[in-house]
Amino acid sequence: MTRSDFTSAAPESLHPSLWRASQLAHANTRCVDTGHATLSSQLPGGGWPSGTLIDLLVQQPGIGEMRLLRPALSACAARRIVLLQPPHPPQALAMAALGLDPAQLLWLRSTRSADALWAAEQVLRSGSCGALLFWANHVRSDSLRRLHLAAQGGETLFFMLRPLAAAQDASPAPLRLALRPAAGGLHVDFVKRRGPLREAPLFLPLGSSLLQRHAPLDRPVPAPVTARGLQPSLAH
Amino acid sequence: MALSPAAHAAGVQSGMRRGGVLMLMPEARILERSHAREAEALQAVALAMLQYTPQVALAEEATLLLDIGASLRLFGGIRRLCALVRANLQALGFTACIACAPTARGAWLLARRNAGRAVRMASLVRRLDRLPVSLLPPARPFAAWFDGIGCRRFDELQRLPRPGLQRRCGRALLDMLDAAYGIESEMFRWVQAPEHFRARLELFDRIEQADLLLAGAHHLVLQMTGWLCARQLAVERIELLLEHERGRVARPPTPIEVALAEPTWRDEHLMRLLRERLGKLVLEAPVIGIRLEARKLQAMAPPTDSLFPDPGGSEEDRVRMIELLVARLGADNVLQFLPYADYRPEVANAWVPVQHAITPSARAAQMPPDVGSLPRPSWLLAKPIALLMRDHRPFYGSPLRVASNPERIEAGWWSQTQTRDYFIAEGRDHALYWIYRERINGSGEDATPRWFLHGLFG
Numbered sequence A: 001m002t003r004s005d006f007t008s009a010a011p012e013s014l015h016p017s018l019w020r021a022s023q024l025a026h027a028n029t030r031c032v033d034t035g036h037a038t039l040s041s042q043l044p045g046g047g048w049p050s051g052t053l054i055d056l057l058v059q060q061p062g063i064g065e066m067r068l069l070r071p072a073l074s075a076c077a078a079r080r081i082v083l084l085q086p087p088h089p090p091q092a093l094a095m096a097a098l099g100l101d102p103a104q105l106l107w108l109r110s111t112r113s114a115d116a117l118w119a120a121e122q123v124l125r126s127g128s129c130g131a132l133l134f135w136a137n138h139v140r141s142d143s144l145r146r147l148h149l150a151a152q153g154g155e156t157l158f159f160m161l162r163p164l165a166a167a168q169d170a171s172p173a174p175l176r177l178a179l180r181p182a183a184g185g186l187h188v189d190f191v192k193r194r195g196p197l198r199e200a201p202l203f204l205p206l207g208s209s210l211l212q213r214h215a216p217l218d219r220p221v222p223a224p225v226t227a228r229g230l231q232p233s234l235a236h
Numbered sequence B: 001m002a003l004s005p006a007a008h009a010a011g012v013q014s015g016m017r018r019g020g021v022l023m024l025m026p027e028a029r030i031l032e033r034s035h036a037r038e039a040e041a042l043q044a045v046a047l048a049m050l051q052y053t054p055q056v057a058l059a060e061e062a063t064l065l066l067d068i069g070a071s072l073r074l075f076g077g078i079r080r081l082c083a084l085v086r087a088n089l090q091a092l093g094f095t096a097c098i099a100c101a102p103t104a105r106g107a108w109l110l111a112r113r114n115a116g117r118a119v120r121m122a123s124l125v126r127r128l129d130r131l132p133v134s135l136l137p138p139a140r141p142f143a144a145w146f147d148g149i150g151c152r153r154f155d156e157l158q159r160l161p162r163p164g165l166q167r168r169c170g171r172a173l174l175d176m177l178d179a180a181y182g183i184e185s186e187m188f189r190w191v192q193a194p195e196h197f198r199a200r201l202e203l204f205d206r207i208e209q210a211d212l213l214l215a216g217a218h219h220l221v222l223q224m225t226g227w228l229c230a231r232q233l234a235v236e237r238i239e240l241l242l243e244h245e246r247g248r249v250a251r252p253p254t255p256i257e258v259a260l261a262e263p264t265w266r267d268e269h270l271m272r273l274l275r276e277r278l279g280k281l282v283l284e285a286p287v288i289g290i291r292l293e294a295r296k297l298q299a300m301a302p303p304t305d306s307l308f309p310d311p312g313g314s315e316e317d318r319v320r321m322i323e324l325l326v327a328r329l330g331a332d333n334v335l336q337f338l339p340y341a342d343y344r345p346e347v348a349n350a351w352v353p354v355q356h357a358i359t360p361s362a363r364a365a366q367m368p369p370d371v372g373s374l375p376r377p378s379w380l381l382a383k384p385i386a387l388l389m390r391d392h393r394p395f396y397g398s399p400l401r402v403a404s405n406p407e408r409i410e411a412g413w414w415s416q417t418q419t420r421d422y423f424i425a426e427g428r429d430h431a432l433y434w435i436y437r438e439r440i441n442g443s444g445e446d447a448t449p450r451w452f453l454h455g456l457f458g
Helices: A003-008 A065-075 A092-097 A113-126 A141-152 A164-168 A224-228 B005-009 B018-024 B035-049 B078-092 B104-113 B121-129 B137-148 B154-159 B162-169 B171-180 B210-231 B267-280 B315-329 B360-366
Strands: A053-058 A080-084 A105-108 A129-135 A157-163 A175-182 A185-192 A202-205 B056-059 B063-066 B198-207 B233-244 B254-264 B287-299 B334-339 B349-353 B379-386 B388-390 B393-396 B407-411 B418-426 B432-438 B451-456
Touching: A053 A141, A053 A164, A053 A185, A065 A129, A065 A157, A080 A113, A092 B334, A092 B349, A105 B315, A113 A129, A113 A141, A113 B315, A141 A157, A157 A164, A164 A175, B035 B056, B035 B063, B035 B078, B035 B210, B056 B104, B063 B104, B078 B210, B104 B121, B104 B171, B121 B154, B137 B162, B137 B171, B154 B171, B162 B171, B198 B210, B210 B233, B210 B267, B210 B287, B233 B267, B254 B267, B254 B287, B254 B315, B267 B315, B315 B334, B334 B360, B393 B432, B393 B451
Parallel strands: A053 A157, A053 A175, A080 A105, A080 A129, A129 A157
Antiparallel strands: A105 B334, A175 A185, A185 A202, B056 B063, B198 B287, B233 B254, B233 B287, B334 B349, B379 B451, B388 B393, B407 B418, B418 B432, B432 B451
16 A cells, blocks of 8 residues: 555544544444534534533523433433432423423432532443433542543433533543523534534524513513513514 | 461461460460351351352351252352352351362362362362371371371272271261262251341441441341342341440440332342441441341342343333432432422422332323423522612623513412512523512512512523
């Protein structure tokens, strides 16, 4: 084989885990479709990789992270979805409105962070849950590595939701996204992915159905207090 | 006489007198041999060994005979079985010499000499031929005579004329020799598992930290495993009783109850649950003994007959994971949703411990009919936050802009009245909040609207 053959051959034809810096990598695990076509096309494998640690860095809880994960979570809702240490009590009716069966939700609370890490590891090792969402503020990188290893033993979708400040720290997660709220949706920054560097945030539309849900109702005009802050474009 | 490695290093040898030992090693602890406790220990090991075979017999000189002919396939071969037995014995806190042979007496002789495994008859005969004659208990009174005629090993013993040997040394010696070489069969009295299981362990010291009790608990759980296997039972509820030292006041033993959703007869899951429970326990007084009782038993369930394993583990795995989580985090921290038909959002969002059995029909009956049309936030604050007012607008980090029509909730006149108008509001950073305005304010003078933040749209 001559030298030119080496350079012209596509790296993925040499070995499935090789890719050029300008292209997205192949996923070597099963991927769950994100349900947002624009986001899926930007992820290696075309979806959330199962059995790996996925870092979601959120600006604050309650910016649309559950609406972002809704299609993936409802895809694996036949099995349990574990909410570990969420920042506020979860509202099961809202989860049901998102299309998740409330009977499959499990809410774990813990007082110490060591207990939370232990519980996450047990859930991942058992492999009997569809998804694990773990909210944590300060996690050491060796604990992250341990959780990533535990996740690799199974097929559980594993998201860690951490504050934006954690983007500065190193993480073994192969996929790290930063989420910031935007008008009518979310800005997604790709902090780390197996693929080309992307500077510009990706805009995902999310919440339009939430706001216009009551718009077509045949009701008298709301009380003057409420009308004050109303945008003309939204008040039909 | 037995001695520890430390004593051996100090120069103590077996056969020494008490004074001599104390002179060499003043800190030595000299203990009387207790035959009763030895028998008790042997019985405990026999009970634990019942998990490998139902045919366990006690033999002379502190040995146990196990008939493993029928267990080899189940436990994956002779090496693996030996390793399992050795690990169990270690967990029980004993050391043992393990030997295997095609005949029971042959195995007994090899074990007494710690001469390893002989799987075939030919290799057993080869090994037996090299053993010293004094290993046979009936030959010991005649040791000097055997020595005098130059008969030291088994093969030399076999070459002596049998009638003369029987006249001099008695029938027992020949019987034992024939049994070892497989010429004659032997009868055993197998160990019977008792009707009820109750095991007790006296600890060597006063123990003040609960997690140190784990080794002792493992000792008892292993005995229970053997007992369960022998009686074909599975345990559903066990109780570990920690006996305290009798101080100024008599203290009742501390019970630790472990209830299982899925009956088991294996020790791994029980030990994991006990480890978490003991890890959380704070002892009020030092413990001197532990007792294990099997409270609720069931017949052993046959293994599942499905050919392929379910993806994501079986229902059993799921139940085990939840039990393990409950054991460490506590039942109040592992929660499931219990819907409750009420208009007030806090009341409708009830979470109960996961052990409560809720039927799907009961759940469906309490769910609102059209759940998709309700604008509910993913995160409901445990306590509503009163919002500041700036320029007649509610303020939370930034001024909030109301972005939806109101949803009026007015209920609970029978206990806690709520008269609220809920709105979806948007902050300047475009995050969505669920806020409400109290409709009934106090008296006339402070009639300014009061706003609260109640939820976040995740």
